[in-house]
Amino acid sequence: MHTVPQFPPLRVGRGGDRLRRVLRRRRRAGAAALAVAAAALAVGGAEAQASRGAAPAGVKTSAEVRASAPAAAERTVSAPVRIADAATVRLLRPGDRVDVVAAERAGPPRVVAAGARVAEVPDPEEGVGDGGALVVLSVPRDTARALVGAGSVARLAVTLC
Numbered sequence: 001m002h003t004v005p006q007f008p009p010l011r012v013g014r015g016g017d018r019l020r021r022v023l024r025r026r027r028r029a030g031a032a033a034l035a036v037a038a039a040a041l042a043v044g045g046a047e048a049q050a051s052r053g054a055a056p057a058g059v060k061t062s063a064e065v066r067a068s069a070p071a072a073a074e075r076t077v078s079a080p081v082r083i084a085d086a087a088t089v090r091l092l093r094p095g096d097r098v099d100v101v102a103a104e105r106a107g108p109p110r111v112v113a114a115g116a117r118v119a120e121v122p123d124p125e126e127g128v129g130d131g132g133a134l135v136v137l138s139v140p141r142d143t144a145r146a147l148v149g150a151g152s153v154a155r156l157a158v159t160l161c
Helices: 014-051 062-068 086-090 141-153
Strands: 076-083 097-103 110-120 133-140 155-160
Touching: 076 086, 076 110, 076 141, 076 155, 086 133, 086 155, 097 141, 110 141, 133 141, 141 155
Parallel strands: none
Antiparallel strands: 076 133, 097 110, 097 155, 110 133
């Protein structure tokens, strides 16, 4: 008769338990990875927002300035202005911010409009020699009056802000 060799007893329930533990660890690792990714996105999103225009502490953003300004100061008009240097005007694009400086023969130059928004840069006129170039600025009504007055007695120049 054949004899059965000796072998250790089989434990049937242990293998399934090991599989459950492995799966539980993977779930925990996946949850931890998702938590880390969410934290990285939250920090990265805040940094991206800061780089897109959030102002440093104590400095008002343009939206805060607009919100605190009176309604009358918000009304702007389009003011066509002839700038003495036509080459400078060719550098401008709609949406740029400029300071308009009046240079008179008697006296130092003075800033007529600070932070004016360029609304339009018309095509250069044919046949205009040293007459400068036209640019349309969006400015408050009082500043438009000052620009017209300064343009009649002085040469106007712009600086990009």
